[in-house]
Amino acid sequence: xxxxxxxxxxxxQFITTQFNLLLGxxxxxxxxxxPFVTACCGMEYMSAACAHFDIDRFGAGWTRFSPRQSDMLxxxxxxxxxxxxxxxxxxxxxxxxxxxxxxxxxxxxxxxYDNYAVVxxxxxxxxxxxxxxxxxPRPETVLDGLLKLQEKIQHQDQDWRWKKKRS
Amino acid sequence: MEEKxxxxxxxxxxxxxxKDTLTSLGxxxxxxxxxxxLQVATFLRDGPAEFAMLLDLTCVDYAGEEPRxxxxxxxxxxxxxxxxxxxxRLGESDLRIASLTSLWKNADWLEREVYDLFGVHxxxxxxxxxxxxxxxxxxxxxxxxxxxxxxxxxxxLKE
Numbered sequence: 001x002x003x004x005x006x007x008x009x010x011x012x013q014f015i016t017t018q019f020n021l022l023l024g025x026x027x028x029x030x031x032x033x034x035p036f037v038t039a040c041c042g043m044e045y046m047s048a049a050c051a052h053f054d055i056d057r058f059g060a061g062w063t064r065f066s067p068r069q070s071d072m073l074x075x076x077x078x079x080x081x082x083x084x085x086x087x088x089x090x091x092x093x094x095x096x097x098x099x100x101x102x103x104x105x106x107x108x109x110x111x112x113y114d115n116y117a118v119v120x121x122x123x124x125x126x127x128x129x130x131x132x133x134x135x136x137p138r139p140e141t142v143l144d145g146l147l148k149l150q151e152k153i154q155h156q157d158q159d160w161r162w163k164k165k166r167s
Numbered sequence: 168m169e170e171k172x173x174x175x176x177x178x179x180x181x182x183x184x185x186k187d188t189l190t191s192l193g194x195x196x197x198x199x200x201x202x203x204x205l206q207v208a209t210f211l212r213d214g215p216a217e218f219a220m221l222l223d224l225t226c227v228d229y230a231g232e233e234p235r236x237x238x239x240x241x242x243x244x245x246x247x248x249x250x251x252x253x254x255x256r257l258g259e260s261d262l263r264i265a266s267l268t269s270l271w272k273n274a275d276w277l278e279r280e281v282y283d284l285f286g287v288h289x290x291x292x293x294x295x296x297x298x299x300x301x302x303x304x305x306x307x308x309x310x311x312x313x314x315x316x317x318x319x320x321x322x323x324l325k326e
Contacts, residue, residue, distance in 0.1 A: 081320050082301045088322055116308040116317060117300075124324040 023158040027071075027097065028150040029059030034070035036090060039077025041104035044136040053139040058146055067093040072149070073126075078106040079119045091126040097159070099149055102128045103142070105135040173216045173251070181207055196252045201238070204255060205265040211242060211251065212270050218242040218251060221271035224278065226285045230311035234258040236285065240267075257287065266292040284309035 035045055049055055049063065056062075064070040067090045079087055091100070102122050105111040108131045110120035122128060129152060132145035174188040174195055184203025189196050199207055211218040222241040229235055234256040242251045257264060266289035267274040278289045279298040286307040289295055297304065301321060306313050 081318065082299075084320065085322050116313065116319070119320070119324070124326075125322065 020158050021154070023160060024154040024156065027158070028153040031060040031072040031099075031146075031149075032062050032064045032070040033060055033072040033074050034064055034067050034090070034094070035074045035076055036087060037074075037076040038079065038083065039104075039106060041076045041106070041136040044134075044139060044142065045074065045076045045103065048139040048142040053143060055143065055146060058143070058150065060146060067091075068095060070094060071098050073098065073100045074103050075100065075107045075122050076103040078111065078113060079122050079125070080117045081119055082117070084119055084125050087122065088125050099129045099153065100126055101130045101132060101145060101149060103132050103145075104137055105133055108133055111135060173211075173249075176214075176216075177207065177210070180210055191252070194250050194252050196254060198254045201255045201257060201264050204253070205267070205270075207253065208240070208267055208270055211253075216244055216249075216251070217246045218244045220245055221267065221274055221277075222250070224267070224274055224281065226281045226287055226309075228285065228309065228311045236262065236287065238264060238281075238287070262286060263288045263290055265290055268292055283307070286310065 035042075035049075037045060047053060049061075054061070060072065067073070071094065073091060073094060075087065091098075100122075102108045106113065106118070107122050110118050112135075114120065119125060130145045130149045132141055134141050137145075174197060177197055178185050178188060181199070181203055184200045184207060185197055186200060187198040189198075197207070220243040222243045224238070224240050227237045227239060229237060236257040236259070238255050238257060240253040242253065243249070244251075255264070264287060266278055268278065268289075269291065275293070276298060278287075278292055279294075279296060281287050282289060282292075282295055283297040283299050284307055300308065303321075304319055306317075
C-alpha cells in the first residue's frame with residue numbers, strides 16, 4: 001500500500017490562505033536591503049550581514065547598492081543635518097513597498113551627539129518601521145530587529161495595486 | 168641641537184615677536200605676537216630646527232578674556248624627533264592672522280576648519296571656505312556664545 005503511494009504523485013493536495021498573507025509571506029523573505037552606512041555601526045552591520053550571523057538565513061541577504069532596487073533601507077550610523085537631504089533623497093528614490101530600519105542609537109535618537117550638527121533621530125526626516133537600539137547593537141539584536149520587521153510585514157495590509165489605488 | 172637652544176634662538180631672532188617661552192607637559196611652547204607668525208614659522212621650518220611637519224593647528228575660545236581667541240600650532244621635527252607648540256592670541260575685533268598654507272600644504276584644510284568653527288580669517292589662504300558645515304550655515308558653532316540648542320536644518324523636520 002505504501003509502495004503504491006510512493007509510485008503515484010500526490011494529487012488533490014492544496015492549501016487555503018488569503019492573498020494578503022501569501023504576499024506578506026513572500027515579501028518578508030525577499031528583502032533586498034540598501035545599507036546607508038555612515039558611522040561605526042557599519043562594523044556591526046558587516047558582522048550581521050556576513051557569514052557568522054548571516055542575515056541571508058532570513059531572506060535579507062542580497063545587498064543592493066541602488067535604492068531603486070531595494071526595499072529595506074538600513075540607516076546605520078549618525079545622520080547630520082548636512083547629510084539629511086541625501087538620506088531623504090535615497091528614501092524617495094526607493095520604490096514601494098519599502099521599509100526603514102534605524103540601526104543603532106544615533107539613527108534612533110541622535111545618541112550622545114546632542115549638538116548643532118546631528119539630527120536627533122532619523123524619524124524627523126523619514127518614517128521608520130523598526131528601531132534597533134544599542135551603541136552599537138550586537139548582531140543578535142539586529143537579527144531580532146529583522147524578525148520584528150518580518151512580523152510587521154507579514155501582518156500589514158499588502159497594498160499591491162500601486163498605480164490603481166482607489167481615490 | 169637641543170630644545171632649549173631653539174627657544175633661545177627664537178628669542179634672539181625675534182626679540183619683539185616672541186613674548187614668552189615655557190615648557191608645558193614635556194613640550195616646548197613659544198608664545199608669540201600674531202604679526203610675527205609667518206616669519207617665526209618660516210624660521211622654524213627652514214632653520215636649523217627643521218620643523219618639517221605641521222601636526223595640528225587649532226583655536227581655543229577663552230570667552231570673557233581679552234584677547235578672546237588663541238591659535239595653537241603644533242610642529243614636529245622629523246629629523247630630530249622633537250615637538251614645538253606655538254601660541255598666539257587674537258582679539259575678537261580683529262580676527263585675522265597670516266595663513267601658513269605657503270609653508271605647509273596641510274594647513275589648508277586645518278585653517279578652513281578653524282574658519283568654519285571659530286570664524287578666524289586667514290590672510291593669504293587660497294580658498295577660505297567652510298569645511299564641515301554647509302552653505303548657508305550661520306555663525307560658528309564652536310564659539311562659546313553659539314546657542315547650545317540652536318539647530319539649522321537643511322530640510323523640514325517632523326516633530
